[in-house]
Amino acid sequence: MTIIDPGLLKVQADAPDWYHAAMRQAGEERFADVQDCAVHYLYWPSEGTAQGNLLLVHGGGGHAHWWSFIGPILARGYNVAAISLSGMGDSGTREHYDADVRVADLRGVIADAFAGGLPTFICGHSFGGFMTSRFGQLHGDEVAGIIVADSPFRPPHLRDTDQKRRPRMGNKRYYATFDEAWQRFRLMPEQPCANDFLVEHIARHSLKQEPEGWCWKWDGGAMNNRRFGEPFHDYLAAATCRKAYIFGEKSFFNEPDTLAYASELVGGHVVGVPEAYHHIMLDQPLAFVAAIRGVLAGWRQA
Numbered sequence: 001m002t003i004i005d006p007g008l009l010k011v012q013a014d015a016p017d018w019y020h021a022a023m024r025q026a027g028e029e030r031f032a033d034v035q036d037c038a039v040h041y042l043y044w045p046s047e048g049t050a051q052g053n054l055l056l057v058h059g060g061g062g063h064a065h066w067w068s069f070i071g072p073i074l075a076r077g078y079n080v081a082a083i084s085l086s087g088m089g090d091s092g093t094r095e096h097y098d099a100d101v102r103v104a105d106l107r108g109v110i111a112d113a114f115a116g117g118l119p120t121f122i123c124g125h126s127f128g129g130f131m132t133s134r135f136g137q138l139h140g141d142e143v144a145g146i147i148v149a150d151s152p153f154r155p156p157h158l159r160d161t162d163q164k165r166r167p168r169m170g171n172k173r174y175y176a177t178f179d180e181a182w183q184r185f186r187l188m189p190e191q192p193c194a195n196d197f198l199v200e201h202i203a204r205h206s207l208k209q210e211p212e213g214w215c216w217k218w219d220g221g222a223m224n225n226r227r228f229g230e231p232f233h234d235y236l237a238a239a240t241c242r243k244a245y246i247f248g249e250k251s252f253f254n255e256p257d258t259l260a261y262a263s264e265l266v267g268g269h270v271v272g273v274p275e276a277y278h279h280i281m282l283d284q285p286l287a288f289v290a291a292i293r294g295v296l297a298g299w300r301q302a
Contacts, residue, residue, distance in 0.1 A: 015197035018073075018286065025072035027064075027082070031091075034108030035101075040090040041109045042068055042082045044075035051300060052121060052144065053114040054292075055106060056082040059126030059279075061188070061218045063089025065205035066125070069198065070281055073289050078121075078296075081113040085131070087222030089205075097222045099230050102131040103138055110142075119144035121299075123292055126151055126278065130232040136239025145242035145299050147292060148266065150278050152253045153233050153245075155261040172220045174213035181207050181214040189252050191277040198282045236265045242302075244269040244295045248276030248283060271295060 027042035042064045054074055056067040067082035074080045084091040086105050094101060110120060120143050124132030129151030136146045175181035185203040193199050208217050236243065243266040247254055254272075263270045271291045276283040 012197050012200060019069055019197060022069045022072045025075075027068055027071055030081075030112070032108045032112035034086070034105050037086050037094055037105075038092040039086055039105050039108055040064060040084040041113065042071060043113050044071045044080045046079045047076050050079050050118055051077045052079075052119040052296070053110070054078040054080045054296070055110055055113075055120065055122045056080065057106065057122060057124035057128030057132055058083070058085070058088070059128050061088060061206075061216065061223055062125075062128070062202075063205060063217060065089070066202060066281060068205075069201065070285055070289055073286075074292065077293075079114055079118070081109055083109045085128070085222075087219035089217050093219040093222070095221075099131055099134040099232070099235070100138075103135045106131065106135050107139065107142075119300075121145050121147065121296060123147040123149060124151070125149040125281065130228075130230075130235070133232055133236035133239055134230075136241050136243060137235040140240030143241050145244070145296075146239060147244045147246060147295055148236065148262075149246045149288075150248050150251050150253060150280055151232075151245075151262075153236060153258070153262045153265055154253075155257050158255075158257065172215060174210070174215050176213055178207060178209075178214055181216075187279055187282075189278055191252065191279065191283075193277070193279065193282050195282055195285070198285065202282070233261075233265060242269075242299055243267065244271065246271045246273060246280065246288070246291050246295070248272075248278055248280045249274050250276060250283075251278045251280075253278060269295070 027044050030041050030043050031038045058066040063084045064082040071080045071082050087093050122132045129148035132146045207214055245262045245266045249272045273280050273284050273287050280288045
């Protein structure tokens with residue numbers, strides 16, 4: 001059981017009304033059996049007639065609850081599921097991880113969560129966008145479109161630099177108390193975030209207690225730097241479905257060369273979210289919802 005510091009609970013109490021309304025619709029906790037691994041996801045059925053299905057994919061080291069305050073809003077018109085990739089969040093672990101394993105996770109949750117007959121879309125943030133791109137390449141005929149959100153699709157001349165400055169995250173660390181672990185919580189890449197209540201929300205769902213102490217909810221094998229070693233730019237370029245790129249206009253990755261390259265990979269369908277850094281759903285959650293809705297509406301009307 002997660003123990004929350006009273007000071008953090010006050011941060012939650014001071015959150016805006018829309019957040020509290022979303023948290024009253026926290027989503028149904030589900031697990032899909034994918035290749036003998038229990039893959040956790042949250043599910044929200046559409047309010048009213050569903051226009052489609054939407055799968056949300058978190059970034060590296062994240063979990064389904066990165067979307068739990070957005071999922072209920074997006075469910076106004078869509079059946080929505082938010083996955084915890086295997087080795088992360090409340091999902092089970094594997095001996096080996098790569099993009100193809102992640103694609104199996106996504107397909108397994110889509111099959112478990114959504115009935116046939118409606119168009120299915122996938123939106124992946126950061127590392128989740130890489131996995132979404134692989135899905136679009138391998139199984140683009142199974143979805144109506146993919147949205148990549150601020151994933152660092154860096155042009156060739158910047159990739160070597162990125163490899164050298166990536167933090168090592170695969171080592172498991174334990175903390176004596178929840179409070180000690182909370183004090184170590186950081187957004188990666190580091191950035192400011194004015195919405196303390198959302199940062200606290202993510203931290204609260206990122207920790208678990210094991211016999212050795214409190215630790216993050218990810219398997220070290222799922223978080224080593226080899227997870228970036230695949231040609232994700234080629235995957236996105238070869239994706240056979242419709243595709244779009246949403247970025248934070250204050251993101252670390254919003255550089256002219258990077259944005260131009262991402263635009264090229266998705267055929268020019270690019271949307272910027274003002275006043276958002278890399279973690280768009282934390283910085284500008286409602287504007288991010290509007291951006292996703294706008295992309296999906298444009299595809300439905302095309």
